[in-house]
Amino acid sequence: xxxxxxxxxxxxxxxxxYIYVREEDLLLIKRPNEVHKxxxxxxFILRKLLAGAKISTLLKSLNDPEKELQVYQFLKTxxxxxxxxxxxxxDNPALTTVPFDGMPSMFPVLSEIAITxxxxxxxxxxxxGCNQNxxxxxxxxxxxxxxxxxxxxKIFHQAKVPxxxxxxxxxxxxxxxxxxxxxxxxxxxxxxxxxxxxxIDDAKASELKDAGLDSxxxxxxxxxxxxxxxxxxxxxxxxxxxxxxxxLKKAGIHTHSNxxxxxxxxHEATLFPEFVRNTLENDRFSMNMMIPSGSASxxxxxxxxxxxMGEIVKGIITASEKAHVKFMWYSPLPLCMFNTITHGLGNxxxxxxxxxxxxxxxxxxxxxxxxxxxxxxxxxxxxxEIWHEEKAVYYQTKSFxxxxxxxxxxxxxxxxxCPIYWxxxxxxxxxxxxxxxxxxxxx
Numbered sequence: 001x002x003x004x005x006x007x008x009x010x011x012x013x014x015x016x017x018y019i020y021v022r023e024e025d026l027l028l029i030k031r032p033n034e035v036h037k038x039x040x041x042x043x044f045i046l047r048k049l050l051a052g053a054k055i056s057t058l059l060k061s062l063n064d065p066e067k068e069l070q071v072y073q074f075l076k077t078x079x080x081x082x083x084x085x086x087x088x089x090x091d092n093p094a095l096t097t098v099p100f101d102g103m104p105s106m107f108p109v110l111s112e113i114a115i116t117x118x119x120x121x122x123x124x125x126x127x128x129g130c131n132q133n134x135x136x137x138x139x140x141x142x143x144x145x146x147x148x149x150x151x152x153x154k155i156f157h158q159a160k161v162p163x164x165x166x167x168x169x170x171x172x173x174x175x176x177x178x179x180x181x182x183x184x185x186x187x188x189x190x191x192x193x194x195x196x197x198x199x200i201d202d203a204k205a206s207e208l209k210d211a212g213l214d215s216x217x218x219x220x221x222x223x224x225x226x227x228x229x230x231x232x233x234x235x236x237x238x239x240x241x242x243x244x245x246x247x248l249k250k251a252g253i254h255t256h257s258n259x260x261x262x263x264x265x266x267h268e269a270t271l272f273p274e275f276v277r278n279t280l281e282n283d284r285f286s287m288n289m290m291i292p293s294g295s296a297s298x299x300x301x302x303x304x305x306x307x308x309m310g311e312i313v314k315g316i317i318t319a320s321e322k323a324h325v326k327f328m329w330y331s332p333l334p335l336c337m338f339n340t341i342t343h344g345l346g347n348x349x350x351x352x353x354x355x356x357x358x359x360x361x362x363x364x365x366x367x368x369x370x371x372x373x374x375x376x377x378x379x380x381x382x383x384x385e386i387w388h389e390e391k392a393v394y395y396q397t398k399s400f401x402x403x404x405x406x407x408x409x410x411x412x413x414x415x416x417x418c419p420i421y422w423x424x425x426x427x428x429x430x431x432x433x434x435x436x437x438x439x440x441x442x443x
Contacts, residue, residue, distance in 0.1 A: 003072040008055040012046075015082055017190070017214075020162035021046045025106040030082065031190040032163040033110050033355070042074055070094070107387075108357035111161040112194075112369060113151060115180065116142055117169040117361050121196050122233040123221075124302060125260050127370040129294035130169055141362040143379065145176045149183045151363055151378050156187040158383035159357055165192040165217075167369065169361065172199040178211035185212030192217065194258075197244030198237050205244075205251035216248050217286070220257040222265045223275040231264050245280055256282055258330075261312065262290040262302040270315045273323035284326035287316065291331075291370040292424035306421065307429045310338035317343060334405075335414040336433050349415035353387070353395035367395045370420055402427055404434055 020029045026043050028036045038046070048058060055075075059068055070093075077094040081087060087095060119130040143151070155161050164184050171177055172195055184191045193208065197218040200208075208216075218241055222228035228238035241257075248255040257280055261269060269287075276285040290296060292303050304312070313329060320327035329345040340348045352367035353375060360366055363379030365386055375395070376386030386392060394400070401416030408414070416422075422430070 003068065005055045005059065005072065005075075008049065008075055011079060012049040013052075016050050019046075019050070019082060021050060022107065022160055022162070023047060024160055027109075028078070029109060029162055032192065035109055035355075036081065045071065045074065046078065107160040109161065109355045110163055110165070110351075111155045111159065111357040111359070112165040112167050113148065113155075113359040114167045114169060114361045114369065115148060115171050115177070116174050118142075118173050119168060119170040119196075120173065120198060120234070121170070121237060123196075123219075123260075124231050124233065124264065124295055124299045125262050125290040126295040127291055127293050128169065129297070143361065143363055145179060147363065147379055148176075148180055151359060152180070152184050152187070152189075154378055154383055155357060155359075156184075156189055159387070161357055162188070163190040163192065165194050167194040170196055170199070172204065178207055181208065181211040181213050190214050195219070195244070196232065196237065197241035198234070200244035200247055202247045202250065205247040205253065208248075209251040209253055213253055215254040215256075217256060217258045218245050218248070220245075220259055220280075220285075222259075223268045223271045223279075227265050227268055231262070242279065245282070249281075256284050256286060256328075258286045258288065260290050261287055261304060263304060264302050266304060266312060269312055270319040272316065273320040273325045273327065276325050277323045282325070284328065286328035286330055288330040291418065291420055293370045293372070293420050296424075300424075303425070305425065305429060306334055306337050306417070307433070309333055313338060313340075313345070314343065317345075332415070332417045334417040334430065334433070335410045336408070336437065337429070341413070347413055349413055350398065350418060352419070353392045365392070402430060404430070 018031055020031060021027070021038070021043055022029060023043050026038045026040065028038050028046065030036070045058060049055065059071070062068055062071070073092070073094040077087065077092055114128070117128055117130055119126075122131040152164065155164060166177065166180065171193060174180075181191050191212060191214050193213055193216040195216060195218055220228065220241055221231045222238070225238035228241070229235050245255050245257060257276060259265065259272060272285060272287070276282050289309060290303050292300060296303055316327055327345075329340060329348060332348050332350045333340055335341075340346060352371060353365075356368060358366045358369045359378055360369075360374070363377050364374035365376050365378055366372065366374060375391040376389070378386065398415045400419040401411070402422065405411055405414070405416040
């Protein structure tokens, strides 16, 4: 039986910027963070095609009709996955179901580097505590251009991470941002910017696009200027952030908004989908919940509780479906309180020193950007010297988790949620949930 491979060469040339095959741990990474496990043969075939090899050459080396059929089924499945089609191992011979072992990745999937902790705003929920002079939350050091380039080199070549986000502080305050973007692009990385948007106009957006910026995430903290400007403590920031999104999109940069939910904006939570569709003219947006770190130490009244999040997030899901926009949720939540997987948001376990490589403005590797406990310095040391040592392994194995969580059947997925949250809020919510579930089981 003849199989049509005529589409293969052109297709994989087209999707090359969007997927990455990591042979060290046999992962197909649909950039930035969708991960699928490959076998050795699948990884070999995809690496060859993405490197420019012709499918005809690969097929000649097989000289086996049965293997040719397997390659056809495999490549068709990869195409369907890239295009977002639903796949099932029950009717697809190219897929196999294996038990989830919950083990941390050999290498991170995502990376971020705070290139400065300077900021022109003063957000009440800032994880880094920027512009809070009474908070010594983050290092005030700032690396040179060449030092940051050295770290980017290590992130790609040593940590094997194909994507990077430039964060802060406010990263657009650094004049060398375009040069840093160009450096990451020279390695073939997907480059993202996380910004408050207030310094981005049409000219700046064009400059960032010319440097190679692929995508941007702009913070929008309310659907009204009153809410947004009050939370970021800067009059006029709302309008500037909206204009930045339009400027970036006009320049050809994939851009979406992100919102940090807290008590100061949760009353507008279900209004965001319509706002995103009609005002931002976007088809997707993301949200996370305020983490009790940084500025939260003086604004703790703004922190929402895990026990509240289920109803809040369900309301946003409903509003998003009605507005026909995609809602992305970023924060870890305990599955016993709200199951993000069954609600279509995916697995949101803690990624500290696991799927995420987070580097601060002094070159230190943090468990995550909100967790100010360094596990090593990537400027002074190689990645392997840090990532596989005791401090990092502590977070990778989720040794911080509440004892009951470790015995839970869902621990490999949930991983006990966010340790920073529990350290600051205590375990009473979790203990109440456990008691209620035990009572239901007894009844």
